[in-house]
Amino acid sequence: MEENIITLTGFSDLFKESLHLKVVDIKSYSPLALAYMGDAVYEVIIRTKVMNHGSTQVNNMHKKSAKLVNAGTQADIIRRLLEEEDLTPEEIAVYKRGRNAKSVTTAKHATMADYRTATGFEALCGYLYLNGELERLIAVVSKGLERIGELE
Template sequence: MEQKLMNDKKDYSLLSGLTLAYVGDAIYEVYIRDFLIRSGQTRPNQLHRMATHYVSAKAQHYLIEAMIEADILTDDEKAVYKRGRNAKSHTSAKNTSIFIYRASTGFEALMGYLHLTDQKERLEELIGWSIKKIGEKNEK
């Protein structure tokens, strides 16, 4: 079983946008939770409330739009984002528009892609950029 989990011959770029988003959602959330706890947050209600500033569909839409505007994504990263954004989901958006929901799915697909292709340094660079960007937004 461990050998199957560690099989690095798989071409993760062939996975669907929704599959990449499924992984990316979890990976991004773990990084955000880790960041919040390391920055001194320890109360569960406060952690949850603060995490939503980073992991909500609206926050992820804001971040991916800011990344595109700042021109920090490679062409491959933009393509993965668009594949996730354009994927036909069988679930509906909760508390947001379908446009924002799809953009956030694209953001999560990008995070999943970077994780599965072992681009940890790039993943952490974009997540660090995202944390800083949300911090700046919340200071306004």
């Protein structure tokens, strides 16, 4: 039986080809557009991690995911990454653009400071994803989860 192994690069290429995605200058996206994508990408990463613990009730998986996919946790992750100097200067610049972006949305269950900080983190996730830096995206999220004690 032949195994079909797709690398991260292969996945990215397959994704672009199958969906007929055109090349877009990543710098043309607003920080809030990057955060929009980053929010979704980060949630998929977290859901994948949660499901990897084995089959359990969906409600339990949702509770664990919700704990990690909220403004407070995301703000904590990016603050720890910044403290430990785990990000490149370019990544810090993307984060700051996202953090400083003026959004019409307000935080429901977080302080405005945490909400804006989390938006910066999501912008960074979106930037790395859209730039095709999937390995770096996974490394940043993994390191962040490790820093807050959520990587078993």
